[in-house]
Structures are given as structure tokens and as C-alpha cells.
Amino acid sequence: MSPVADERDRIRAAMDRILSGTPERSNGALTIVGLAVEAGVPCNALTQRHTDLKNEFYDKAGACGGTPDSEQRLRKQVRRLKELRAADAEEIARLKADVEALVGALHQATVENQLLHQQLADRTAVLRPLSSQHQPQKRTDRLGHS
Incomplete structure (x- = not known):
């Protein structure tokens, strides 16, 4: 044969x-x-x-x-896993976008912080602290008179 x-x-x-x-x-x-x-x-x-x-x-x-039933169960599980994988891919995309936005905000805050430190070191700029209520404060002289 x-x-x-x-x-x-x-x-x-x-x-x-x-x-x-x-x-x-x-x-x-x-x-x-x-x-x-x-x-x-x-x-x-x-x-x-x-x-x-x-x-x-x-x-x-x-x-x-x-x-057979075993194959049907496996096919159902494969479908479910594919759905989960797609959902995970969507979540990963959202998280990547969040990371990019947070990195941008952090970069902006860092640049502003460096600028403020530079202005403070130069003592050329007038820095005014903001009140906790963010309302303009009255201007007073050194003796505390308006």
C-alpha cells in the first residue's frame, strides 16, 4: 500500500x-x-x-x-473574548488620550512654575498673592493705610 x-x-x-x-x-x-x-x-x-x-x-x-456542544461553547467563548478584546482596545485608546492631555497640562504647569521662579529670582516683577476667595485686595502702603 x-x-x-x-x-x-x-x-x-x-x-x-x-x-x-x-x-x-x-x-x-x-x-x-x-x-x-x-x-x-x-x-x-x-x-x-x-x-x-x-x-x-x-x-x-x-x-x-x-x-457538538463542546465546540459551540468554545465558539461562544471565542466571540465573548473578541468582544472583550475590542472593549479593552477602546479603553486603551481613551486612556492614551487622557495621558496625552495630562502630560500637556503638566508641561504647561511646569513652564508657568519656572517662569514664576525666574520672576521671583529677578525681583523685577511684582507678584501679588491671590486671596483664598480670589478677590482683589485693597492696596495699602507699608504702614497698612489705604
Whole structure:
């Protein structure tokens, strides 16, 4: 028997085991990967050399009434994980925008602080402290007279 004929026999036997719900080497998924694992052949044996067996497997799997519960649960979990990943990507984008805004505000405050320190050191500028209520204070002379 040639390796190709043996390969076809192994694929057919694996197909029967999976479709009857008695896989020996795979998780029993109704996929080409599951069939290849069960048959002990590379995936490209089904996608390139034995496309007729691949099509036959899909036809028989569809006639069996759908996908197994385990595969449905996994597909549902994959969908949920994709949704979570998309939500995480949106949150990351928002956080990056927040970081940029905060860095800008920090830079502006730093520049203003440096300017105030420079003015204080030069003693050329008149700095007036703001009251806690931010109202202008009366101007008084050194003796406290208005």
C-alpha cells in the first residue's frame, strides 16, 4: 500500500470515529484540524491532496445535525473574548488620550512654575498673592493705610 492510500484510509477511519462521537486522538471537533489530528496526518493532506475527503467530511458533519456542544461553547467563548478584546482596545485608546492631555497640562504647569521662579529670582516683577476667595485686595502702603 502506498503512503497516499494509507493516508486516505487513516483519514476515512478518523472521519468515522469523529462522526460517531468516539475520537481517539483528537477532541472530536468537526473541523479539518480535528480530523487531521485524529487521522495523524498534516492539515495540508486534507487541504491540498485529499480535498474530496475534506468536502465529504464537511458534508457528513453537516448532515449529522450541527456542531457538538463542546465546540459551540468554545465558539461562544471565542466571540465573548473578541468582544472583550475590542472593549479593552477602546479603553486603551481613551486612556492614551487622557495621558496625552495630562502630560500637556503638566508641561504647561511646569513652564508657568519656572517662569514664576525666574520672576521671583529677578525681583523685577511684582507678584501679588491671590486671596483664598480670589478677590482683589485693597492696596495699602507699608504702614497698612489705604
